[in-house]
Amino acid sequence: MFIQTEATPNPATLKFIPGKPVLPGSTREYKGVGEASESPLAQKLFGISNVAGVFLGQDFITVTKGGGEWQHLKPAILGTIMDHYLSGAPVLTGAAPTEDAAGEEEFDEADGEIVSTIKQLLETRVRPAVAQDGGDITFHGFRDGVVFLNMKGSCAGCPSSTATLKHGIENLLRHFVPEVTEVRPV
Structure with a gap:
């Protein structure tokens, strides 16, 4: 191996x-x-x-x-x-792994379509790039134009995470979803 x-x-x-x-x-x-x-x-x-x-x-x-x-x-x-x-030991014991539910998502039901678009962009454009750097970013919430994201793995505590959020993810989301005004880590 x-x-x-x-x-x-x-x-x-x-x-x-x-x-x-x-x-x-x-x-x-x-x-x-x-x-x-x-x-x-x-x-x-x-x-x-x-x-x-x-x-x-x-x-x-x-x-x-x-x-x-x-x-x-x-x-x-x-x-x-x-x-x-x-x-040959398993990586996880017990139940089969499911998508990480690090807490309830927080958003108004009226924003469902906006949240769906944000999640799709995160899944297809952001998460694959972040995984290459040994981390993950998942959706936590959306309120008053602010997207809240969970940063995990190498992203948590990374010196360049603020730049990734502000200059990368925030610009991407604002471009495709005009209702987004800001991105913040949880």
């Missing part, structure tokens, strides 16, 4: 690509071992000193460090991921 690694725009995260599906059609984010009870893989990764976050994407794993140097952490992370896949 060969696991590729890629740098992300966030210097505290590194993207690991095992060459096998991780969570097809779904994502999960864990910010501590206590949140990772459904994922044996994430639990094992949190067992490595200085691992502060684990994000499971469709075909990648993003690990966030809380300290230490990548040159020391990377071999342990690679070994843990490889051991997990070779063991």
Whole structure:
């Protein structure tokens, strides 16, 4: 098994690509071992000193460090991921993965058509690009022209996330959906 690694725009995260599906059609984010009870893989990764976050994407794993140097952490992370896949253990235990429901969506029913367009643009134009950088962005709400988005994986805490939101996503949404005036992270 060969696991590729890629740098992300966030210097505290590194993207690991095992060459096998991780969570097809779904994502999960864990910010501590206590949140990772459904994922044996994430639990094992949190067992490595200085691992502060684990994000499971469709075909990648993003690990966030809380300290230490990548040159020391990377071999342990690679070994843990490889051991997990070779063991045949599932990435998640219990129910099949579903699209991450990180909370209820908040918007007025009268804005349903606008929200549908926003979600379609996020799904087709934004999320694939963000996944390339080891993260994910999902819709949280729409109110008074403001779109609220959840930033996950390498996007959470990334120094360039504000620029991505303001200059990239906000401009895209405002272009296609004139009712959008601003984009904010949740």
